[in-house]
Amino acid sequence: MLRKRLDFRKGFMLFACLLAISTVGCTSAPPSVETADQQSNTNVSLTPKTGGTITIGYQAEPDTLDPQKTAISAGNFVGGFLGGALMVMDPYTLELKPNLAESYTISKDGKTWSFKLRPGVKFHDGTPLTASSIKQSMERAMDPKTASPLTGQELALIQSISAPDDSTLIFQLKQSSAPLLSALTYGGYHQPVSMEAVKKYGNNYGRNPVGVGPWKFESWKTGESITLKRNDDYQWAPPFVENKGPVRPDRLVIKFIKDNQTLMAALDSGTIDIANVPAKDVKKYKNDKKFTVMEGTPPVENFIGMNMENEILQDLNVRKALNLAINKEALIAADLKGEGVPVYGPIPPTMVGYDPAVEQYGYKYNKEEAMRLLEEAGWKTNERGIREKDGKELSLMMMIDNPKPGNQLVQSMLKEIGVDLKIQSYEMATASAQAVKGAFDLLATDHGSNDPDILNLLMNSNQIGGLNFFRIHNKELDSLLEKGATTMDNTERKQAYADIQKLVVDEAYWIPLYSAKTFQVINNRIQGVKPNPLATLDIQDMWVNE
Template sequence: MPLLKGANMLQPRVARPRRLALIGLAGALAVSLSACAESQRDSSGGGDGGTLVFGATGAPANFDPFYASDGETFRVTRQIVENLVGIKPGTAELEPELAKSWESSEDGKTWTFELQEGVKFHDGTPFDAEAVCANFERMYNQKGAGASPALSYYWVENFGGFADDGKPSLYDGCEVKDEYTVELKLTRYTADFPTMLSQDSFAMQSPTAMEKYKANDVKAEGDSFVFSEYAQKHPTGTGPFKFSNYDSANGTIELVRNDDYWGEPAKLDKLIFQVIPNETARKQALEAGDIDGYDFPSPSDWDALEKAGFKVEIREPFNILYLGITQKGNPALRDLKVRQALAHAIDRENLVSAIMPKNSEVAKQFYPDTVDGYADDVQEYPYDPDKAKELLAEAGHEDLTVELWYPTQVTRPYMPNPEAIFGAIKEDLEAVGITVKPVSKPWNGGYTDDIESARAELFLLGWTGDYNSPNNFIGTFFGTTDNQFYTGGSSWGEELAEALDDADTIVDDAEREAAYQDINRKLMSEYLPAIPLTHSPPAMVVRPEVEGLIPSPLTKEEFATVSISE
């Protein structure tokens, strides 16, 4: 999900999203909060839960989740819109949402959804099978800028092509069976369906509002997009909160409770997101009482915040930090023994204990053990400098020189302190005789572009899962040979990509599980295209009076359950 700069966002133009930016965090910029936050707090309206002001790390790209891939857009729209299928709070498990049940045909290509009855969008439009098909047809029939992979990122990643672009698509149609029964047709089976529908971009939005405010009216201008009136001012869903106002000058997004919500209404009267890009400024705003909580407190502040009486809500780790290895430029890195030497040279236990947040874990493979297909018996690479030196000697690369890339002007849930992590790895590599050339670039100033283009030799990067699926992790990393690791330059690159593609099409659960376990074993023994380092838990912090906020391992928090005690 892309990063966004500054506090005065939701201008008509925003930067095109980039694949590797997962959860929006902006650069260092302090803002004055007291006047706007206090005025918002005083206008709570007397509801059961009052008003919560939450410090967001960046501004939304827009308010139409279909045209978004950044965490700050989704943080807001998740409260407004809902999906056919949802994620059980506090977990990565699938649960019913706007669809109360579903079943598939024997070949897994036709899915029938039974919908909740009596649900209405915020504008009064009924949510029914017609509305579902209107949403999917809108997604599939994108044209021009709307069909850009940079804009409709999640559709392209999950469904592929659009109606008129001539590219293969997973989507094969939507059919209304009756008022509350809808049939979605696919061109092939995939194990990720229907779980992929839990992603924010596939939320159900009011067909009436999208037509009235010209939701598809998006245009490209250079490297930016100009969004529709719908995306800027009129997002309309079925969720527990309704969009009220966005004050770009003060960087505040105001939502109000949907009193006609079909489920249990939100406890809060108002929910305000205050954009504060700088983490220190967010901390100061919390301490001053200007906000009630914020996301991604620095791990170094967790103990101090707790001692000050605040609640640090730690999410379960659902991510991976890895040392990427590009086999394109440096021929030595194409040698498996060299990659194994790198793995033995890095003291990952030290990373966990000295640098990463508490409750972090050493990663043994490329996703957490809660994801299907995790193999307990993969080859491991314990810290062993002597073994690393031995392998380098066997490969004839005792004098190895490598570039080690790390990002600046950023913190990530899986990489809270890039410079410190870089320093520890650099020291470990140099201890086994490797000459390390540091390369640093701003996250939004060339780092992610160069990584995507396979220009880096060794690099720090990671991933937070969109949902519980091995394909969402290793399929994203290694599912093609033209990737950041340049596995297409290896004899096994195509074999790995084909194995991942085949595993995703296996209908039988046990057989598919075994296939992914086998891939994970080969990834860690025969291939080792990168080195998994750690899984780390990102946190939120709130005032002690804030109750009912459930941390999500997917960073998909919903605020309907939140209240502020007296």
């Protein structure tokens, strides 16, 4: 419910598709890379070839390819092939690096950002990319008349933009903002648009996009596919790829297939080359030598949040007991067929700022300790096996918007310690409305982003009535969240989020559950596939063997 764009989006950051094939990542120590049957077909050529078509199966269609007028992940996904941003996140080392910028500096107070641009970059229409053209593009996004639902909102902290010469771009910020630098890595949402093309196509620019990326727009068959063609002039690839020039395939087709079974049938038949496959279905592809399976763990966390306005949940011992009653590994087995990793705090393992120490001090399954804490809090077991105190039973309602086996397992686990848990299921829009009103005791949901500033939205007391559904009000936490959002010193920022993780675990505001693995299945006719911690696919180094 709460995922911010990993690929991804803002507001109620909802995204259904984790097939992130553009270059994304995060700036924390990279976890180990796992992959199955990587390019195992020994009969394929190892010499890259030019030509052919790569076809990707994707479960959503963009609303527009005007990056400043979309807020859905499909727009960023397709737009990422057409464009590029000032910065990029290296999916192999998970570091933030210059991209369209050659270098950058940030003033000590964090308010003045200076970018030196790469020379020689051109839009698909042949016009040069200059500091002035980026300035005009960004000012279009920030203009209220554009009504940019995401890009413009993320640039709102920029007070002014100047371009003293063709290669120098300067931002003056209203206040220091670490998350903004991270936002500037999204090659879809934050790519510069050709103002010449905007003038030419007007309101139809979203169907005639002109960017600076490795692929040019060719055609869009609504409800069916988008076709892109190679940009033969491309010489400004990201720093982490081997192929610094034009991509090797002639075309890239993004085919829209909403249904999982239909998607896998297309993969099996060879109609598409690449698809994201659910954990429950990935085993057959791991055992099939016609395919390579890349697996990774996106920075997304499933958790159960607690409503701090509930009198029962205001008792820290009760919140700790609920944490201790949950067997994370059993939930991973039930919901993900074992294809996930347990999470012990508010930041998942592949998100910026993750502190591995949380794996030591976070709550582990311990039913006996959970029952002891409830006894200590005065909750005694009645004849029905449910705990009660002062004549009131320990009964809670958990709201869900995603029915899955783990929900009933949670219900059983809590019953074992004497908690009567009722489950209320709503479709997503209703669940969101109920959550804003605080009409729940427990909320089973998820969150995700490439930056831990997502916690500012979910836990800061100034967001009560907004995305802080849990009514968390902790001045020390607010202060740490503010520090994490504004400090530009990586060491200080890392420490701030380490402190946040420890505080949130100590206060037991959430029950962290797991991060699900994601699987990209690739037909072995596509070569140049490289594993990385998030299982993103770098098309720049891929080629077609046929």
